[in-house]
Amino acid sequence: QISHNSTDSSIVYSELPDCHLPNVSLTQYLFEKTDEFGHKVALECGITGRKYCYNQIRQLSVRFGSALIRMGLKKGDVLGVVLPNCPEWAFVFLGSTYVGVTVTPANPAYTAVEVFRQFKAAEIKAVLCHSQIASMLKPKLNNMSTVNIFITAFGHIDGWVSLEDLLSADIYSEEAQVDLDNDPLILPYSSGTTGLPKGVILSHGNVVNNLCQYHVPGTTRIQAACNDYQEKYVSILPYFHIYGLVVTLLSGLWYGAHITILPRFDPDLFLRTLASVKPTVLQLVPPLISFLANSSNLDRKMFQRLHTVMSGAAPLGPSIANKLLERINSSSLFLQEGYGLTETSPISHVSPLKGSQIGSCGKPISRTAVKILDLETGASLPADLEGELCIKGPQVMKGYYKNKEATANMIDEEGWLHTGDIAKYDSGKRFYIVDRLKELIKVKGLQVAPSELEDLLRSHPQVMDVAVIGVPDERTGEAPRAYVVLKPGSNVSEKSLSNFVAERAAPYKHLHGGVVFLGTIPKSATGKILRRELKSAI
C-alpha cells in the first residue's frame, strides 16, 4: 500500500493524508450518504426538469437491480448500456452494481457496428439502450446468442422491456456479496497505450478507493451538503466515459450535490442551463473551457456562485485557461486541473488548493505514488526531466478483460502502471503532461484509437496502407488525420475517403484533420508505424 510517509527519492508520493479505505461495495459507500441527504434534489434533467431526490436513489436503484435478477441475470454477468446522460443513468448503474452485474457503457453516438464490437468483446448478457437506437441495434444483437434481455428507455418497443416499467415495479433482491478486489464493477473501453480499445476491469474496490482518495479533505473545494448549503453541478460530460461517471456523477452523489444533467452539448442549451442553475462546480474538458472562454453570450450572473471549474481528459493550454479566468473574472474561482486515465479509475492527480500552477495537471492524490522514467534507460528521473509517467495506487485497474499481454505491457511486476504520457515535475512536485508517447488521439476529451481508423481504412478496396495520427484542432483539441498509400492505379479522392469513414464511425472519429496521400508510410524495421515522424512533419 502507498502511504504518504513512504520515502524513496526517485518516487513522488502524495502530500495529502492517507485516506481510510473502507472495504465496502460502491452501493454501500454511496447509499449511506444518499439516504442521509433525504429530500434534497439529487438529479434533475436539464431539458424536461424531471427530478429525483436523494431518498429515491437507493429505492430506484434497488428496483432496477432486482428486476435484472428477476429477468435471469446473475452476479458477474455484463449489461451493455447505450444511454445518453439522464437521471436514470444513475439508477441503471447503481442498480446493476448492487446485484453484482457489471456495466459496460458505450457512447450513444456510436454506429451499430461500433456498439456491437464493444458488446461482443465484453460478452454482454443483456442490453439497455434508448428506444431511438433500439431498432438499429437489434439486428446486430440478434447475432449474439448470449443476449436475451433487451431493455429500452424512453419509449415502448415490442419485444423490449421498458426501463420505466422496471423502475416502477416494487420488487426487492438482496445485495450481491462481491469480492471488492476482484469482481468487476464496470468495464469501460480504452485503447491504453496501443492497439484497439480493450475492456478496462475496474473493481468495486478500485472505484470506491478512488472516490475515497478524491474525497480526502484538502483535495478539492467541494463540500458535502448540509442544512443551508448544497453544491450545484451542471453535468455535461458523458457518463459512458470514466471522468463524467466517477468525478461528476458518483462523487457528486457522495457530496449530496444537486446535479442538473444535460444529455448532449448544445451551446445554447448549455448557456441557458448555466444561467438558470448558476452552478457552484463545473467539470469540463478543454474544448468546453475554450467554448466558454470564447463565447460572446456569457453573463456574469451565470458564474456568481462558481467556485471550481475542473478541467481534465486532455491538455489545458495556459492561454485558454487564462482567457477563461479573465472572462469570468472572479477572485473566488479556482480553475483546478485533474489528470488520470480510465485505467486509474480515473483520478491520479489534481491541482493543489494552494500553490497550483496553470499548465500543471497537479499533484498525486492521497495514497498515490508517481515516478517519471527515462524513455531510453528506464531509470527514475529527478525534477524537471521529461520521461514516462508511471502511477501506483489502489485505483490502478485489475487489468484488461481477457488480454493478459496488454495488461502486462501496461502494469509492470511491481504494480506500476505505465501511462504512455510524457511528463515532468517541478521543484514544488507539480506535474506537467508534455506529450504523449502512446498513439491515442483525444477529440473533445474522448479517446480515438488510431488502430481502429486504420483497420477501417484498410478495408477500403483502394487503400494499400494507412497511418492515422492526431493533429491539433482549435475546436476539439485534436482531430484524426489519415496518411494513405493508395493501390497502384487507384484514383479515389480525399473527400471520398473521409466520407468512407464518416459513414462507418461515430462523428467525433471523423477525419476532420484531413487525408494526406503518401508514397509510403514511415515504419520501423519491425513494421511499426513511426507516428512521431508523421507528427513532426505537421
Ligand code: 4UV
Ligand atoms: O482514459 P482516458 O479517456 O481518461 C480520461 C480521464 C480524465 C480525468 C481523470 C481524472 C480527473 O481528475 C479528471 O479531471 C479527468 O480522460 O484518457 C487518458 C488520457 O487522457 C489524457 C492523457 O493522455 C491520459 O493518458 N489526459 C487526461 N487528463 C489530462 C490528459 C490532463 N489533465 N492533461 C493532459 N492530458
